[in-house]
Amino acid sequence: MRRFKRFLYTLQEYSLLVGGVFRNAESVRYIKETLEEMYLIGAQSVPLVFLGGLFIGIILALEVGHRFESFGAKTMVGRTVSLGMIRELGPVVSGLLLAARVGAKNASELGAMKLSEQIDALRAFGSNPVTTLVVPRTIAALLIFLPLALIADMSGILGGMTVADLSLHIDRAFFWNAAVYGLQMKDLIVGFAKPVVFGFFIATISCFCGLSTSGGTAGLGRSTIDAVVTSSLVVLFLDFIFTKVVWEIL
């Protein structure tokens, strides 16, 4: 019962933080901080999502290629890889990788600021930590997660195409045509909406964990772990919701 109460309290505090983000979202004062965050979580994450997407695309092409080959449906590989990458694996893999990278970064930075009383100092100087720290990180994540997911999508499809050519002897042009023309508008809508939603939740959850840090360096470790684990689980849960609900609506 006590755990449940604590969970509800945490949910309430998180909701208040999200409310604060929406109330202060129009604040464009911290454009420099937002651009810095975009660079830190965006440009520096490109190799990570590129490689993540590439390997997933290669594995997907190999797995489905060999299965499809056994009943003569090898030509479906391009379409399956592109659909899998755009709708599911691109957003989810980039989401999980970014949950680890961005989640750990936000939670440890804000947690360290909390422990060293910098958050109190901000408030003492009349600044709202949500406006100065959480909003720039959230806006940066909203803007940068989609391009990163697209990089994962493209590297996955290109990796799958290369492996399909070398290992399964599927012509690259044929693979590409099947990959591109097999996609429908709703696949693109789902695939492009997911990273934006994931970005919002990863940023706000990790900032919340950081701002809730207490208990010294051990507490900082705990809040960083909480940020990464919770963000990753939320990515998977939201992916399920998207797949189920959006598939039925669209």
Place this chain on the structure above:
Amino acid sequence: MGNPLIQLQNVSVAINDAIILEDVSLSFRKGETSVILGPSGAGKSSILKVILGLWKPDSGKVLIDAMDIVPLSEDAMLPFRRRMAMVFQGNALFDSMTVGENIAYFLREHYLIDENEIHSRVEESLTIVNLEGKGRLYPEELSNGMKKRVAIARAVAFHPEVILYDEPTTGLDPLNARTINDLILKLQRQGTTSVIVTHLLKDAFLVGKAFFIIESGRIVAAGSADELLSSTDPFVKEFLEDMRQVRLAS
């Protein structure tokens, strides 16, 4: 003798069932340097956090110029926070900013003056703490004593009416401690109201005019230096024993 600028009336604070402050009543007069003495963990720093509105008391009133700040929102607290500055125990310098940016933070955040004036105010504040030309350094490049002086420079930069010092000389070598005490006395002569929290008796009696002793969240004695040194309260006698010996020896 000035009028009470800050008053705490029957303030109690508890965190996770632990009583931090219990029925604390204090008043700090305008232009006076007041010192809150007490052993570690007695609740000294909590009083400063309550005065700044960083902590909301569970009961009681915090009056600034006779206005109760307890019910005020963060935004409504801003006019009061513009009048007060705090020197945090761990300095709480923003480690992503240079010394100059730290000192200019409040002025920039609230658009109080133009950039040229901010620049000269930063230089003026650095001169006050004998750190001319150190504005481009980052906090990590400074010694503990220098960090404390930067924290004081940041506090005086916007010319606050009240400066709250949390253990300003704790952990400093005698030379740096003397520099900080001299700074406090200098600001005192300029009419700044100061509230100092410390457990270092020598420093406290050097700069203080009015004294409060706190133990386990309760104020156990208040008065001038002579009144406290002649107190018959067993805890006060024991706590001030070293100081009494120094007085007797001199």
